[in-house]
Amino acid sequence: MLWKSARKEKQIVIQKPLRPDPFEPETDVAGHFRRHIATHRPKAVLEVGTRRTDPSRKTHRRDSFPWVPDADYLRLDIRDGLDVDVIGDIHALPSEWSGRFECFIADAVFEHLERPWIAAKEVARILAPGGCFFIVTHQCYPLHGHPSDFFRFSKEALRLIFEDAGLSVASSDYGLRCMIVPPESVVPPEILETWNREYPSFAHVKAFGVKP
Numbered sequence: 001m002l003w004k005s006a007r008k009e010k011q012i013v014i015q016k017p018l019r020p021d022p023f024e025p026e027t028d029v030a031g032h033f034r035r036h037i038a039t040h041r042p043k044a045v046l047e048v049g050t051r052r053t054d055p056s057r058k059t060h061r062r063d064s065f066p067w068v069p070d071a072d073y074l075r076l077d078i079r080d081g082l083d084v085d086v087i088g089d090i091h092a093l094p095s096e097w098s099g100r101f102e103c104f105i106a107d108a109v110f111e112h113l114e115r116p117w118i119a120a121k122e123v124a125r126i127l128a129p130g131g132c133f134f135i136v137t138h139q140c141y142p143l144h145g146h147p148s149d150f151f152r153f154s155k156e157a158l159r160l161i162f163e164d165a166g167l168s169v170a171s172s173d174y175g176l177r178c179m180i181v182p183p184e185s186v187v188p189p190e191i192l193e194t195w196n197r198e199y200p201s202f203a204h205v206k207a208f209g210v211k212p
Contacts, residue, residue, distance in 0.1 A: 018179055018181060018192075019179065020177040020178055020179040020196065020200075021177060021196070021197055021200075022177075023174070023175075023177035023200075023202070025173040025174060025175060026173055027171045027172070027173040028173075029134075029172060029173050029175075029206040029207065030136075030206060032170060033134040033208045036132055036208070036210075037064065037103065037132070040132070041067055042068070042101075042131065042132065043068065043102055044068070044073075044100060044101045044102050044128075045065055045068055045072065045073045045101060045102070045104075045105065046074050046076060046097075046100075046101045046104050046105070046126060047060050047061060047062075047073070047074070047075050047076070047105040047107075048075075048077065048090050048104075048106045049077055049107065049109035049112075050075035050076065050077055050083045050084060051077035051079055051080075051081035051084045052081060052082040055082065058083060059107070059108075060075055061105055061107070062075070065103075074086055076088050078090075078147070079147070090106075090109070090113065090119045090123075091113070091114070091115060091119055091122065093125070093126055097125075097126045098125050099126070099127070099129075100126055100128070101127055101128065101131060102128050102130070102131040103132050103133070103134075104126065104127055104131070104132070104133040104134070105133070105135075106123075106133075106134075106135050106136070106137075107135075108136060108138070109135075109137065110135060110151065110153065110158075111137050111138050111149060111150065111151050111152060111153070112145075112147070112148055112150060113150060114148070114150055116150075116151060116161055117161045117164065120161045120162050120164070120165035120167070121166075123165065123167070124167050124211060127167075128211070129211055129212065131210065131211045132208065132209065133162070133167065133207075133210075134206070134207075134208050135162075135206065135207045135208075136204055136206050137152075137153055137204075137205055137206075138152050138153070138203060138205065139152055139153060139154060139155075139174055139201065139203070139204065139205040140178050140201035140202055140203060141203055153205050154205065155172040155173055155174060155205050158172055158205055158206075158207045159207060162207060166212075167209050167210070167211055167212075168209050168210050168212050169208070169209040170209045170210065171207070171208050172205070172206065172207040172208070173205070173206060174200075174202035174204060174205050175203065176202055176203035176204045177200060177201070177202055177203075178201045178202060179196050180196060
């Protein structure tokens, strides 16, 4: 991408690709989750938001749990479709699911929830004591609707809603650093890189934890 900007005071020409700075998370949240499930081998898993929007690309983690019988690995979505076992709303999961699952997964789901703090309480309810949860959502990402788009989260916000639900968050961090290019009236091109460095943004934010 080339950026050329003509301003009244002077002409600024930035002729280099715009790329975000390299980023290494302080915590490998996904690795923490993988190590936990390899050690504890949960026997029943609920994964939400699994419906494929691209038929050629799966959006679930079933392959990571080969020891779990199909009957105990439920894939839930608010709409019917490929890779959906149960149609349901994470804000109000079936009452008979209380304490049923030892693992809960939601990837690119919580930004689409009207009230994610209520969903977090439902996660706490359906998990058995000692059960784990793994959440991937967005800190910064374009608007996209499946079916709606409501929220973006800092790692502190994601931690807060799950701790308020009574869960213990073991790790949370960002992934996939981005570079925002606002109109030059907001951020002049000559300070764009410095501004992005000082005020970073990330495509992903993740959290992993357990139910006490």
